[in-house]
Amino acid sequence: MQSLTPQRLIELRLAANDVRQGIIRSLVAAGSGHSAGSLDMADVFTALYFHILRHDPQRPDWAKRDRLLLSCGHIAPVRYSAMAYAGYFPVDELLTLRRLGTRLQGHPERMRLPAVETTSGPLGEGLAQGVGMALGGKLDREDWRVYVVTSDAEHQCGLHWEAMMTAGKFKLDNLISFIDRNFIQIDGSTEEIMPLEPLADKYRSFNWEVFECDGNDMAAIIATVERAQTVKGKPSVIIANTVPGKGVSYMEGDYTWHGKPPNKEQAALALAQLQADREQIGAVHV
Numbered sequence: 001m002q003s004l005t006p007q008r009l010i011e012l013r014l015a016a017n018d019v020r021q022g023i024i025r026s027l028v029a030a031g032s033g034h035s036a037g038s039l040d041m042a043d044v045f046t047a048l049y050f051h052i053l054r055h056d057p058q059r060p061d062w063a064k065r066d067r068l069l070l071s072c073g074h075i076a077p078v079r080y081s082a083m084a085y086a087g088y089f090p091v092d093e094l095l096t097l098r099r100l101g102t103r104l105q106g107h108p109e110r111m112r113l114p115a116v117e118t119t120s121g122p123l124g125e126g127l128a129q130g131v132g133m134a135l136g137g138k139l140d141r142e143d144w145r146v147y148v149v150t151s152d153a154e155h156q157c158g159l160h161w162e163a164m165m166t167a168g169k170f171k172l173d174n175l176i177s178f179i180d181r182n183f184i185q186i187d188g189s190t191e192e193i194m195p196l197e198p199l200a201d202k203y204r205s206f207n208w209e210v211f212e213c214d215g216n217d218m219a220a221i222i223a224t225v226e227r228a229q230t231v232k233g234k235p236s237v238i239i240a241n242t243v244p245g246k247g248v249s250y251m252e253g254d255y256t257w258h259g260k261p262p263n264k265e266q267a268a269l270a271l272a273q274l275q276a277d278r279e280q281i282g283a284v285h286v
């Protein structure tokens with residue numbers, strides 16, 4: 001990973017702003033889709049695609065690439081936007097989100113879009129798939145890593161806990177999992193619907209190394225991943241504390257934006273806010 005200079009940090013924050021704008025544009029064009037989680041994971045996905053992953057957009061099937069699995073497939077717009085800005089496909093293609101025949105299905109489809117490692121949407125499956133890949137990597141003595149992005153509410157699925165157990169047993173230190181800890185799901189607060197806390201202790205008891213960070217702070221995300229990459233003999237989980245809808249004031253913290261897109265007026269307001277943020281990023285650091 002290259003070092004995080006102040007200039008590099010500005011570039012990454014600007015890239016995250018691009019990714020957020022891409023999310024809004026694709027959602028309003030589609031007229032359906034998931035806003036809150038997509039926006040709140042924009043910093044993590046930007047960090048991954050622009051700084052952390054060993055990958056090559058020109059060679060999406062490069063055997064030595066790190067694998068990135070999006071378990072909570074409904075936040076596909078953030079993955080698509082980050083991939084487009086990272087050079088996997090033209091940014092304009094984001095406007096085809098959810099159209100009939102598009103490569104950008106509402107939930108990611110592996111056979112349609114290169115470098116999408118798994119088809120996802122049914123919650124709770126991605127960690128198990130990542131564990132299988134990480135085991136395969138170990139058996140083949142490969143040095144690529146597996147990164148999995150999960151949501152907090154998908155911890156309500158039993159398979160996820162089986163995967164946690166398996167990763168601990170096989171000491172998969174080539175596996176780093178993120179949790180989008182935004183405390184929301186479709187119907188409200190995760191802690192009211194099915195409490196998860198103490199989440200960090202639960203992972204520790206399954207023999208995972210646990211990290212927590214502000215999932216909307218680019219420098220913190222990257223520093224935390226660097227620490228996770230040094231862990232030996234255990235898988236790592238990064239509890240990324242995020243603000244649902246991050247970057248768009250009227251969405252922030254409001255679970256009702258879990259599964260709906262902005263309309264045209266709301267999208268225009270969101271883009272204006274993001275544009276103002278963008279100028280701020282530049283102004284603060286010049």
Ligand SMILES: Cc1ncc(C[n+]2csc(CCOP(=O)(O)OP(=O)(O)O)c2C)c(N)n1
Pocket residue numbers: 034036037038072074075121122123124151152153154157180182184185186258
């Ligand atoms: C197994 C399964 N059950 C139900 C759903 C429908 N579903 C899609 S998103 C969602 C809410 C999940 O909340 P969370 O995963 O925390 O997402 P966030 O609100 O953070 O985007 C549900 C129940 C699903 N995709 N898979």
